[in-house]
Amino acid sequence: MIEILKPGLFSTIQDKGRVGLQSYGIPHSGSMDSFSSDLGNKILGNNVENAVMEITMIGPVLEFKTSSIICITGADLSPFINNVNVLMNTSLVVKKNDVLSFGRLIDGLRSYIAISGGFKTEKAYNSRSMCKNVTKAVRLNKNDILKFDKSVTLSDSELLVKNIKSFGNVLSVYKGPEFFMLNSYQQNYIMSHEFSISNSYNRMAVQLKDLIVNELVSIITSPVIPGTVQLTPNGTLIILMRDCQTTGGYPRILQLEEKSINSVSQLKKNSKLNFKLKI
Amino acid sequence: MNKNFFINYFQFNSSSILISWENSIENDIIFDVLSFKNAINNNIKQILEVRNAYSSLLVTYKYSIDNIYSEIKTLKQVYLNKIKINLVERKTWRIPVCYDKFFSKDLDNISTSLNLSRNQIIKLHHENKYMVCFLGFLPGFLYLSNLNKKLYFPRKSVPDLSVAKGSVGIGGSQTGVYPSDSPGGWNIIGNSPVNFINTSTDEISFAQPGDLIKFYPITLEEHQVILKESNKFKFEWEAIND
Numbered sequence: 180m181i182e183i184l185k186p187g188l189f190s191t192i193q194d195k196g197r198v199g200l201q202s203y204g205i206p207h208s209g210s211m212d213s214f215s216s217d218l219g220n221k222i223l224g225n226n227v228e229n230a231v232m233e234i235t236m237i238g239p240v241l242e243f244k245t246s247s248i249i250c251i252t253g254a255d256l257s258p259f260i261n262n263v264n265v266l267m268n269t270s271l272v273v274k275k276n277d278v279l280s281f282g283r284l285i286d287g288l289r290s291y292i293a294i295s296g297g298f299k300t301e302k303a304y305n306s307r308s309m310c311k312n313v314t315k316a317v318r319l320n321k322n323d324i325l326k327f328d329k330s331v332t333l334s335d336s337e338l339l340v341k342n343i344k345s346f347g348n349v350l351s352v353y354k355g356p357e358f359f360m361l362n363s364y365q366q367n368y369i370m371s372h373e374f375s376i377s378n379s380y381n382r383m384a385v386q387l388k389d390l391i392v393n394e395l396v397s398i399i400t401s402p403v404i405p406g407t408v409q410l411t412p413n414g415t416l417i418i419l420m421r422d423c424q425t426t427g428g429y430p431r432i433l434q435l436e437e438k439s440i441n442s443v444s445q446l447k448k449n450s451k452l453n454f455k456l457k458i
Numbered sequence: 459m460n461k462n463f464f465i466n467y468f469q470f471n472s473s474s475i476l477i478s479w480e481n482s483i484e485n486d487i488i489f490d491v492l493s494f495k496n497a498i499n500n501n502i503k504q505i506l507e508v509r510n511a512y513s514s515l516l517v518t519y520k521y522s523i524d525n526i527y528s529e530i531k532t533l534k535q536v537y538l539n540k541i542k543i544n545l546v547e548r549k550t551w552r553i554p555v556c557y558d559k560f561f562s563k564d565l566d567n568i569s570t571s572l573n574l575s576r577n578q579i580i581k582l583h584h585e586n587k588y589m590v591c592f593l594g595f596l597p598g599f600l601y602l603s604n605l606n607k608k609l610y611f612p613r614k615s616v617p618d619l620s621v622a623k624g625s626v627g628i629g630g631s632q633t634g635v636y637p638s639d640s641p642g643g644w645n646i647i648g649n650s651p652v653n654f655i656n657t658s659t660d661e662i663s664f665a666q667p668g669d670l671i672k673f674y675p676i677t678l679e680e681h682q683v684i685l686k687e688s689n690k691f692k693f694e695w696e697a698i699n700d
Contacts, residue, residue: 199518202509203655203662204593304659312597312638312655356468356476399481400594400601402509402516406471426511426594426601434471 180244183323187239187281190319191309191382192300194230200304201425207405208308209421211289211382211444213437215253219293222250222340223270229297230307232319234290236447238281239319241292246274247327248295254287254445269339287346287445296328310422348452350439355408357430360395369432369454374416376450382422385443387452390414395430403427406435408454418443463490465537467530472522473506475529479513483603487513488591492668497540502532510592510667512601549695550587550670553635555626556681557583557648564645568611568628582606583626583647584673588633590665598637598655598663602671605633617643624649624685626673651685652693664693 183190193216196209210216210233217227232239238256251258251267258265259280265271267290273279279292300307303314311317319325358366368391379386393414403409407419409429418435419427420443433454435443446452463479470476477494479487491510498508498517506518523529557565557580569576588602595601605628613629618641621627625636627644636642637654650673656662665671676684684691 199507200662201518202507202593202667203597204595204599205597205662303657304662312640353469353471356470356478399483399512401478401511401514402476402594404471404474404516424595425509426592437472 181325181327182242182244183239183319183321183325184242184278185240186319186321186323187234188237189235190239191233191317192230192298192319192325193233193308194297194306195228196308196421197304197306197313201402201404204425205304205313206310206383206422206425208306208310208313208382210291211421212253212291212441214441215289216291216293218268218340218343219250219252219291220297222252222268223248223293223295225293225295225297229293230300231294232292232298232325234281234292236284236288238290240281241279243273243275243277243279244324245327246272246277248272249279250293251290252293253290255285256290257282257285258290266339268341268343288447289444294327299326299328346445347439347442348446348450349455350442350452351436351457352408352433352439352454353436353457355431355433356401357395357398357410358432360430361410361432365391365393369416370456373451373453376446376448376452378448380446380448382420384420384423385418385446387416387418389416391416397428398430400426400428401431403431404434406437406440407431408433408435420444463487467533469523469526470516473520474516474518475523475526475533477515477517477533481513483512483591485589485603488589488603489668491515493540494537495667497536498533501536511594512591512603548668548670548698549665550672550698551665552672552674552694552696553650553652554676554680554684555584555648555650555673556676556678558678558681560678561625561649561681562647564627565647568609568645568647572608572611574608579609579647580675582609583628583633584675587670587672590667590669590671592667593663596637596640598653600634600654600663600665600671602632602634605631607631609633611645613643614645615643617641621646622649624651626650649681651681651688652691653688670698
């Protein structure tokens with residue numbers, strides 16, 4: 180078991196989310212940066228569907244009540260075990276009473292803690308991904324106790340993965356269903372402008388700062404998915420993320436490739452980004 | 459008679475195809491969308507989910523699409539061979555709503571603006587049957603059509619930070635029930651004590667797109683009784699034979 184001594188800024192349990200339930204209005208959810216989340220599970224020899232902890236910008240302080248093996252991937256939040264700096268992207272043995280904490284954010288935004296066998300928290304519709312209106316707990320809180328599979332045998336095999344990152348500021352996109360409604364000036368502007376992230380960015384959506392001259396009206400409510408880029412009537416671009424609603428009424432002008440959704444997950448306020456069209 | 463619609467096929471991402479009809483809310487279109495959805499579910503394997511909105515379908519495959527042209531060709535064949543939606547399987551659900559002053563905090567405002575009495579508004583609201591077009595916005599939120607035009611009323615310009623679970627609202631030409639506490643901009647005229655979303659995976663929502671909803675008025679006391687045991691509420695329905 181793990182006790183949460185401090186929850187950090189915003190920490191949740193995530194897995195692959197709830198695929199195939201969007202017709203009920205249930206968000207997809209799942210790890211924002213699925214690449215980093217999968218990487219942690221793979222390094223530990225877990226199934227990629229095992230639940231991991233997603234931590235954001237300011238990491239939690241966790242005390243292990245039982246020993247296990249963990250792996251930290253994604254953003255570099257300067258991880259420590261018992262105040263000693265530890266490596267990312269490799270398996271780490273943790274013993275009873277060890278304390279995992281984090282320091283300064285070096286790069287990225289979201290880090291993942293995978294644990295041997297995965298976290299065994301509440302399930303809703305076959306997924307442990309925490310999400311508002313779906314799971315009872317929507318984030319981790321102080322004094323929470325998390326269970327994990329403790330029947331894991333500690334192996335001494337070691338794998339250290341270097342220089343592997345899902346980060347990037349160039350987002351590869353496809354044209355969205357309403358892209359053709361934009362005039363050529365708007366199309367060129369969107370494809371050539373360097374955008375920056377506003378102070379509104381969370382698991383539901385990332386809003387961009389720079390406005391686009393826009394006369395497009397809303398469309399009737401239609402399906403949207405994570406990675407859909409909407410253009411609002413006031414000219415704001417909104418990138419929908421993993422916890423987004425299942426339908427929306429703003430024109431869907433771009434669609435991010437899966438790996439670019441991971442990249443956006445690691446960008447914070449004022450980060451710059453460009454769109455690059457995939458034909 | 460089958461009306462012919464112009465339908466557009468569009469690859470939305472690596473594993474999904476968006477099928478769009480004319481951008482408009484009409485019964486003919488919704489029935490065509492739902493018929494096609496049924497036919498896809500019954501005829502194409504490898505599909506993770508097909509979901510619809512007013513005039514579109516999103517077909518999500520279990521795997522990345524290898525050859526988009528061949529998938530679209532298959533879909534087009536399914537469309538040509540589909541039969542009209544099997545109306546026998548549709549249901550009319552009877553859903554209790556309490557329009558008491560305790561819940562209907564925006565009813566007086568609508569009453570003044572529309573120059574209709576509270577009772578007239580309540581009657582107009584529960585005498586129509588509404589069609590479930592699709593679910594979205596929140597888990598278990600039903601997009602309903604067929605609100606009486608006399609009750610069209612604009613959304614609030616500044617949304618309320620918290621609208622209570624069960625709230626029945628009017629927003630523009632739409633009416634609906636909030637399945638959970640949520641921020642929202644609709645005008646609240648009542649509250650339903652039943653659960654619109656179920657935590658069990660067997661039956662997440664009682665209603666399917668194509669079903670009808672008939673609200674019936676209940677008193678505040680009846681509301682409290684149902685609410686106390688809302689998990690045990692037995693939904694009443696009738697088959698639709700039209």
